[in-house]
Amino acid sequence: MQAPLGYRPSPIPQPFMIDVKNITRRFGALTAVNDLTFQVGRGEVVGFLGLNGAGKSTTMRMLTGYLPATSGSIQIAGHDVLTESLQVRRSIGYLAEGVPLYREHRVSEMLAFQGRLFGMKRADFRRRSAEVLDRVGLSDRSRSLVGKLSKGMRQRVGIAVALLHEPDVLILDEPTSGLDPLQRVGVRKLISELAEEHTVMISSHILPEIEAVAGRLILLHQGAKVADGTKSELLAKLGGSHLKVLVAASSVHPRQLKEALKRALSSSDQKREGAVFVREAGDSIEATVRVDKNPAAAVGLLASAHDWILRELSWHEPNLEQLFGRLATGVAENGLDVASIAPASEVGTMGGMEETEAGA
Amino acid sequence: MSGFWAILRREVIGLFLTPLAWVLLVAAVSLNGFLCVAALMQSGGDVDGAFNFLLGTGGAYWMLMITLPPLLTMRSISEELKGGQLEFLLTAPVTDGAVVLGKHLAVVLFLAVLWAAIPMYGLILELQGVSPDWGQMGLGYLGAVLVSALFAALGMVASALSSTPLLAAFLGFIFNIAILILPMGAGALGGTIGGLLKALADKLNVLLHLQTSFMRGALDSADIIFFVAWTGLFLFAATRIVEGRRMWS
Numbered sequence: 001m002q003a004p005l006g007y008r009p010s011p012i013p014q015p016f017m018i019d020v021k022n023i024t025r026r027f028g029a030l031t032a033v034n035d036l037t038f039q040v041g042r043g044e045v046v047g048f049l050g051l052n053g054a055g056k057s058t059t060m061r062m063l064t065g066y067l068p069a070t071s072g073s074i075q076i077a078g079h080d081v082l083t084e085s086l087q088v089r090r091s092i093g094y095l096a097e098g099v100p101l102y103r104e105h106r107v108s109e110m111l112a113f114q115g116r117l118f119g120m121k122r123a124d125f126r127r128r129s130a131e132v133l134d135r136v137g138l139s140d141r142s143r144s145l146v147g148k149l150s151k152g153m154r155q156r157v158g159i160a161v162a163l164l165h166e167p168d169v170l171i172l173d174e175p176t177s178g179l180d181p182l183q184r185v186g187v188r189k190l191i192s193e194l195a196e197e198h199t200v201m202i203s204s205h206i207l208p209e210i211e212a213v214a215g216r217l218i219l220l221h222q223g224a225k226v227a228d229g230t231k232s233e234l235l236a237k238l239g240g241s242h243l244k245v246l247v248a249a250s251s252v253h254p255r256q257l258k259e260a261l262k263r264a265l266s267s268s269d270q271k272r273e274g275a276v277f278v279r280e281a282g283d284s285i286e287a288t289v290r291v292d293k294n295p296a297a298a299v300g301l302l303a304s305a306h307d308w309i310l311r312e313l314s315w316h317e318p319n320l321e322q323l324f325g326r327l328a329t330g331v332a333e334n335g336l337d338v339a340s341i342a343p344a345s346e347v348g349t350m351g352g353m354e355e356t357e358a359g360a
Numbered sequence: 361m362s363g364f365w366a367i368l369r370r371e372v373i374g375l376f377l378t379p380l381a382w383v384l385l386v387a388a389v390s391l392n393g394f395l396c397v398a399a400l401m402q403s404g405g406d407v408d409g410a411f412n413f414l415l416g417t418g419g420a421y422w423m424l425m426i427t428l429p430p431l432l433t434m435r436s437i438s439e440e441l442k443g444g445q446l447e448f449l450l451t452a453p454v455t456d457g458a459v460v461l462g463k464h465l466a467v468v469l470f471l472a473v474l475w476a477a478i479p480m481y482g483l484i485l486e487l488q489g490v491s492p493d494w495g496q497m498g499l500g501y502l503g504a505v506l507v508s509a510l511f512a513a514l515g516m517v518a519s520a521l522s523s524t525p526l527l528a529a530f531l532g533f534i535f536n537i538a539i540l541i542l543p544m545g546a547g548a549l550g551g552t553i554g555g556l557l558k559a560l561a562d563k564l565n566v567l568l569h570l571q572t573s574f575m576r577g578a579l580d581s582a583d584i585i586f587f588v589a590w591t592g593l594f595l596f597a598a599t600r601i602v603e604g605r606r607m608w609s
Contacts, residue, residue, distance in 0.1 A: 027608065064451040066606060086453040094451045100444025104374070113370055117452040119362030 016075070017042050017169050017199040018063065023072030025058050025223075032058040034223040036072070042168075045195040047214030048203035049324065055223040056203040057097055060173050063201070064094045077168050090118065093162035093198075097173040099154050103147030107138060107157050110146055111164055118165040125164075132160040136190060152183030159190065170194060172202045176209050188212055207321040219324065236292060240318040243295055245287040248309035254278045254285050257308070261287055264302050265295060284311055363454030367462030375432065375470045384431060385470075388424055389477040395420050396481045407485060407492045414478050415500030416575040422540065425507055430532025432470060433515030434525040436463040437598070441605060442523060450606065460599045464509075464516050471508035475501055496577035503574025506587035507566065511536050513594035520601035539566055564590060 018040035025033040033055040040046050048056045061067035063074060065085045074081040077091040101110055108129070115125040133139045136156040141149065146157055155175060162170060175191065176184045191213045194200060204210045210217065217234060219227040227234050235241065247257060258278045265276070275290040289295065294315040303310045375381045392414055399410035399418075415421060437460070440446040449459050479501055482492040511532075518531035546554065546561035573583040 061447075066447055066451050068607065086455075089451055089453045092451065096444055096447050096451070098444055100448045102370075102445060104377070113366060114452070116366030116369070117363050117449070117454060119453075 016040060017044075017077055018201065019075040020059075020063070021073045023059070023062060023069040023074060025055075025062060025067065026070045032223050033062070033069075036220075036223070036225055038218055038225065038228060040199055040201065042199055043197075044216060045200045045202070045214045047210035047217045048201060048220065049205070049207065049210055049217055050203075050220035051205055054205075054220040056205075056220055057173055058223075059220070060094075060171050060201065060203060063171055064092055065089060090165070091168045093165070093167035093170045095155075095158045095162045095170075095172045095175055097177070099158035101146050101154065101158060101161065103145070105146050106143055107133070107146060107149075107160075108142040110157065110161055111142075114161045114164050120165060128164050128166065132163045135163065135193075136160045137186075150183070152179050152186060155179060155183070155187055156190065159187075159194075163194070168199060170198045170200045172200065174203055174205070176204065176206065184209070207319070207324060234323065235317055240323060241290075241292060241294075242316055243289040243291065243299065244312060244314045244316060245289060245299055245303075246281070246284050246310070246312035247287070247303070248311060249280065249283050249285050251307065251309040252285065254280060257285055257287055260302055260306065261289055261299065264298050265289065265291060363452060364458040364462050367449070367454065367459055368465055371436070371463050371466030372469055375466055381432065381470060384428055385474055388428065388474050391420055391424070392477055393481065396478070405490075407482075407490055408496060411478065411482060411492055411497055411500060412575060414481075415475075415497070415504055416570060421504070425504075425511055426533060426536040426540070428471060428474070429467065429508055429511040430515040430518060430529045430536065432467045433464070433512055433519050433532065434522075434528040435519070436467070437516065437519040437602060438522045438525050438528045441520075441602075446602070446606075456602050456606070457595075457599045460516055460520075460595055460602060464512055464595055464598075467512045467515070468505065468509045471512065472505045475504040475508065478504075493577065499574045499577055499579055503570050506574075506584065506591075507570060509591045510566065510587055510594070511539075513591045513598065514539065516598040517594050517601065520598045520605065539564060543567065 016039040018038075020036060020038050023033060023036050024031065036055075036059060038046075048059070050056050058067065062069050063076065063081070065081045065088050068082060076088045079087040079091065081088050102113070105113065111129045111132070112125070115129065120128070129142075130139070133142055136159055138153060138156055138160065141153065144153075146154060149157065159172070159175065162172070172191065176187050179187060188209060191200065191202060195213060200214075202210060202214060211231060216230055217227070218225060219234070245257075245261070255278075258276050261276045277288045277290070279286055289299070296313050296315055300310070300313060302308075303313075395418065396410060396414055399413045400407065403409050413421075437446065440449070446459070450456065479497055482494070482497050485492055514535040515528070515532040518535055519525075519528040522528035522531055542557065543561040543565045546557040548554070549557060569583045569586045573580040
């Protein structure tokens with residue numbers, strides 16, 4: 001393309017390491033990925049979340065160029081995936097789902113093969129293979145056969161192989177699937193470390209995994225992006241947070257409580273209009289206040305002003321797992337039904353607890 | 361290009377490390393050795409006749425040609441497509457063509473080693489004071505390697521089409537047999553299909569091209585081009601099939 005007169009190339013040639021525009025992938029009648037657009041900046045760690053079949057692997061395969069998109073464009077490190085495929089592949093370290101390595105090779109042979117595939121110089125290769133083995137903690141296993149290693153170790157070999165040629169972008173498809181909890185912690189820790197030097201895209205259907213390493217999350221559902229942002233942004237956007245107020249029944253009438261809370265909320269600054277549900281629970285009255293920001297302080301003041309006997313005042317935010325479960329089962333993006341989330345959020349789930357108690 | 365060499369190297373080493381390859385090698389070399397002695401004894405010492413028998417006219421030659429290449433190529437694509445290794449290869453800076461060509465060439469090199477046993481028998485005779493016609497022997501050997509390359513390319517097509525190695529081997533046998541009997545059977549069918557088959561058979565007559573030059577000891581470059589061109593065409597087909605299957609993975 002001819003540059004217009006007076007045009008000067010921007011000093012930063014590519015603002016994004018990954019630039020995906022309106023990609024769609026169809027397999028016959030099935031649309032695996034539908035009009036997906038997102039950008040990933042240098043050094044960003046992005047988690048790709050979705051149920052099985054949401055289009056995560058398909059998208060990742062399209063990013064690597066293994067699978068061409070039906071429509072749309074993808075640029076990796078400034079190179080177009082379709083027209084400059086080989087350059088793109090040089091910029092990417094890819095760990096496919098299931099870690100497809102040659103099991104009959106020793107770890108060192110697997111690395112050597114990767115080095116040759118990427119045309120690395122002998123000296124570079126020596127230095128890098130020692131570095132990556134050290135990085136993944138397998139320096140003492142370089143003579144082991146890949147097929148004889150445990151799943152967790154094989155996963156780490158896969159990461160070492162993907163890292164060997166010092167790629168700008170790391171794409172890891174389900175790197176922790178099938179691992180036991182201890183191995184999972186190891187791989188997760190490794191990924192967190194890698195995140196400091198690489199642009200990383202990691203996919204998972206296990207939320208706590210990805211929450212732990214990725215600063216930004218993209219939620220995919222049925223091939224489409226349903227949310228994109230940091231965890232707190234997603235929580236704010238998707239809603240579902242609430243304040244639980246438990247007051248002794250002897251100190252206030254339910255209707256009185258509801259009215260007072262409503263009045264207090266309308267004066268505090270909330271993005272979304274709050275809602276108050278009140279029910280009797282034994283000798284207490286339980287009020288659920290559905291709002292975006294924690295109004296515990298205001299409610300506390302209200303309680304002392306009215307001489308309510310406050311038994312509990314706690315702030316609950318749903319964890320992503322619950323939000324995602326709701327999303328996946330077809331709840332609209334604009335607001336979730338808090339009543340159905342509340343019981344679950346009180347129990348919490350392993351690894352994904354996201355509750356903040358505010359002065360009871 | 362570095363990718364092609366990496367794949368070729370890995371495949372060659374891999375072939376020489378698999379038990380199957382060694383079983384095939386030992387079986388073929390033993391069979392040829394036995395046939396060499398038998399042919400020499402039966403013909404009353406006709407050395408050139410015996411080597412012609414081993415490198416073209418004998419049934420054992422064609423039996424090995426039909427069975428060995430598919431057995432060596434059967435795993436190369438089918439297994440890696442299923443196991444995901446092909447995804448690993450094709451997300452490295454390597455083209456589909458380089459992957460197919462590297463794997464094919466490794467099998468051809470292995471078969472070249474296998475057929476090299478026959479000139480070795482000639483060398484043994486030479487050391488005993490009986491000199492075979494080395495020109496004819498060399499061409500016979502070259503012919504054997506070229507036919508192997510052609511059938512290995514068909515084996516790659518079979519492997520690319522199949523989801524399991526067993527199916528790939530079976531399909532490869534069928535392809536090889538079909539190509540060999542095509543010129544004989546093509547004339548039998550009438551009509552448009554018969555005509556088309558006849559036209560194809562005229563262009564793809566493996567036996568004829570082998571007999572007119574390599575087995576006679578007279579080299580015609582057209583016959584080399586025949587084998588190289590058809591091998592290339594089948595490898596191209598295998599590459600396109602790999603690309604096609606990648607699209608639907």
